[in-house]
Amino acid sequence: MFPIVAAFSVPIIILGVCHVSQRTRIHTTVGAVHALLEPRNTGDAADIASRIFPHGHLGLTPSSDVLNPSSHDTFVEEVGALTASFSSHKCTEGWKELVGRADGCTERFLPRQDVDFIAFIQSVTLCTILAGFYNIDPEFLSPLDIAFVTNGLNCHSDRASPFNVTELSAMMERIYRWVGGERAPGALEIIFPAYESMWRLAAVALDYVNRDQHMRNAFLDFSENPTERQFRAFKIKDTKPSVEAIIKEVLRLHPPMRHIMRKRKHPWWKQIFYPSQEVADIASAHRSPAYGAQPETFDAMRFHPSQPMTPSLLAFGHGGLECIAKKWAPMATALIVAKVIDKVDDVRFILAGNAFETSVGHNIRTGWDGWVIRKKEKMNHTFPPPQVTRGHINPNVKCQ
Numbered sequence: 001m002f003p004i005v006a007a008f009s010v011p012i013i014i015l016g017v018c019h020v021s022q023r024t025r026i027h028t029t030v031g032a033v034h035a036l037l038e039p040r041n042t043g044d045a046a047d048i049a050s051r052i053f054p055h056g057h058l059g060l061t062p063s064s065d066v067l068n069p070s071s072h073d074t075f076v077e078e079v080g081a082l083t084a085s086f087s088s089h090k091c092t093e094g095w096k097e098l099v100g101r102a103d104g105c106t107e108r109f110l111p112r113q114d115v116d117f118i119a120f121i122q123s124v125t126l127c128t129i130l131a132g133f134y135n136i137d138p139e140f141l142s143p144l145d146i147a148f149v150t151n152g153l154n155c156h157s158d159r160a161s162p163f164n165v166t167e168l169s170a171m172m173e174r175i176y177r178w179v180g181g182e183r184a185p186g187a188l189e190i191i192f193p194a195y196e197s198m199w200r201l202a203a204v205a206l207d208y209v210n211r212d213q214h215m216r217n218a219f220l221d222f223s224e225n226p227t228e229r230q231f232r233a234f235k236i237k238d239t240k241p242s243v244e245a246i247i248k249e250v251l252r253l254h255p256p257m258r259h260i261m262r263k264r265k266h267p268w269w270k271q272i273f274y275p276s277q278e279v280a281d282i283a284s285a286h287r288s289p290a291y292g293a294q295p296e297t298f299d300a301m302r303f304h305p306s307q308p309m310t311p312s313l314l315a316f317g318h319g320g321l322e323c324i325a326k327k328w329a330p331m332a333t334a335l336i337v338a339k340v341i342d343k344v345d346d347v348r349f350i351l352a353g354n355a356f357e358t359s360v361g362h363n364i365r366t367g368w369d370g371w372v373i374r375k376k377e378k379m380n381h382t383f384p385p386p387q388v389t390r391g392h393i394n395p396n397v398k399c400q
């Protein structure tokens, strides 16, 4: 009896162990990430479905268009149309308008005393997205409402599950007020992926740029003259990086989405041998020697045309489902950074905080404790510094 039981159970145990240990396969090289995210070759529906589980949070409700194979492409086209006014012949006017709005948003959220840096940058980012995509005057956006929505979106980002009905309707009430009834239904789903990645990129870029006078100057030039040409211009006879190169280097070292995942469905007999989930580890691939010497070091000059060609960045994904805003987002985020650098000029306001943790595993969302934007006059008096407020964050909003 025993040999028969053993003969059956040993292979089952071995297969079970294989099954558990192979559930997730992580890809850490540029080639392997490309292969995983290659252009759709199994049909749209299969590809979109493959990310429903891991990137479920891209959709705000289970029936979200971005996750629904039948409405996905129309949704993505709509998002593309919003950034279209910044391309081709309309480009210069579009960017000039956006810089004016980013300026208004930065002014709107500068503190009377001190403000938590992350609350500030999140508010300015959301305000700029709303003003840029929906033509809203920043003055019309109440800081409390903006804080309510940023809190809601942050919570959603953290727990990666759909909003509940009460939360969603409270957010939608504000969106209706801001963008109007016709455009409101799909607006939050467009705003969310933009907000989630752009505030993180802006925050880390600000930390790097603020520490280096050449980089500050490049952003100040760009703030004054927000053209694509200025964005790409290397400085001081090609010895100092362009704004574009700096943004690329921040995206390389700190991609806002560190992992892109795909769920795989296999017939049951293959499930034993194949992983059910595959992960493109963007952060590790970006720190490989494929991107040049000393990949752990911040060196925006690695993107100078004289340097050996590096592979394209993977921060916006790759293949058929890559980010629709990969051309627009770097320059739009650079504008936010430029405006903040312009206003937080060490004369009226200063940015104070400890050095940001730059290791590969570091989560950009956290690690900003003690970072503040402070009104300079407050530094001169002899009284103890005022208590740092959490900006306009509404303390009643808690993640559930």
Ligand code: HEM
Pocket: 051, 055, 066, 076, 079, 082, 083, 190, 193, 194, 195, 197, 198, 201, 255, 256, 257, 260, 261, 314, 315, 316, 317, 318, 320, 321, 322, 323, 324, 325, 329, 330, 333
């Ligand atoms: C720094 C800024 C941004 C980064 C790093 C970023 C990154 C990404 C990544 C990695 C993906 C692909 C996810 C996957 O393959 O599953 C993605 C998809 C997407 N992003 Fe972005 N994104 C940024 C800004 C934006 C902005 C500004 C918008 C809106 C205008 C946006 C809208 C989208 C949409 C709609 C998708 C889904 C595309 C599809 O399903 O075909 N993103 N983004």
